[in-house]
Amino acid sequence: MGTPLGDFIRTKRDSIQPESLGLPDRGRRRSPGLRRQDLAVRAGISVEYLTRIEQGRDRNPSVAVVNALADALSLSSSERDHLRYLSKITGGECTARPRPEPASRHVRAAVLRTLxxxxxxxxxxxxxxxxxxAHTSAYDAVMRGSGLLDAEAPNLTRYVFTDPRARTFFADWDDVADEQAFDMWLAPSVENSEWFRAELAPLAGPDLTWRLNRHIVPQRGALRLSHPTGPQLRLVRETLELPAEAQQLTVFLPEDDQTAQSVEQLHHRPRHGTLRAIS
Structure with a gap:
């Protein structure tokens, strides 16, 4: 049985062409990408040890080995962070953990004031x-009519994978789906992630499952929305991490004048309240 760590290493190895790392072309290969032997040599470990890691038979590689594999695979900074995270949770699979549970929806008063x-x-x-x-009234205005905020406890990931309206609302639905699936690995806790995956997987089906197992770190470019009232919006995202709560405060900035004007018009449509906290 494999592990998230082994799956990620194997996926990255399969995606790398040997020539891009200055390695010779050795002709036809059974599988695409970098040979296991070549990766092992670059990382300074044995092929047998690399095989055990990829197949999930070794779940506790040292920090030095993890860093060596990151160097050997020429991972980006985001990919290195993901590799270290997968190493941490893979090692923790061997120890007893609390049972799966939903994440807390509490938002600190100071965060609400900041919002x-x-x-x-x-x-x-x-x-x-x-x-x-929690969100501002402008966020409500932008998302109004999409269906995202209709639920009593709105969830973007559930909306993306289970609500047909999401595929129209998000002009780059595939990119957004990649982002939401990847972020499930970064849940507030492993227990929260397990609970949510168990709830969502039967509803989302293969659209979610294959993305979870692919471990592709998303680029997170501008968010393009096809608003139900007509305007096309392009929003740049700036995210502030709130590590104590395992939450994020994200601000969306219009990328162009047309988007800014459209947001202004949407914001001035009648709506009660200015800030909504959902608990």
Missing amino acids: HLLEPGIAVVSNRLGDIL
Whole structure:
């Protein structure tokens, strides 16, 4: 039985062409990408040890080995962070953990006050599972009519994978789906991630499952929205991590004048309240 760590290493190895690392072309290969032997040599470990890691038979490689594999695979900074995270949770699979449970939806009062100061900007407090915990009125205006905020406890990941409207609302639905699936690995806790995956997987099906197992670190470019009222919006995202709560405060900035004007018009449509906290 494999592990997330082994799956990620194997996926990255299969995606690398030997020539890109200055290695000779050795002709036809059974599988695409970098040979296991070549990766082992670059990382300074044995082929047998690399095989055990990839197949999940060794779940506790040292920090030095993890860093060596990151160097050998020429991982980006984001990919290195993901590799270290997978190493941590893979090692923890051998120890007893609390049973799966949903993530807390509590937002500190100070965070809510900060969010209020961002009015009339577009901002939201969420976690990596996609739970939408609090937002400004402008966020409500932008998302209004999409269906995202219709639920009593809105969740972006669930919306993306189970609501057909999401595929129209997000102009780059595949990219957004990649982001949300990847972020499930970064849930507030492993227990939260297990709970959410068990709940969502039967509803989302293979669209979610294959993305979870691919471990592709998303680029997170501009967010393009096809608003139900007509305007096309392009929003740049700036995210502030709130590590104590395992939450994020994200601000959305119009990328162009047309988007800014459209957001202004949406914001001035009648709506009660200026800030909504969901608990």
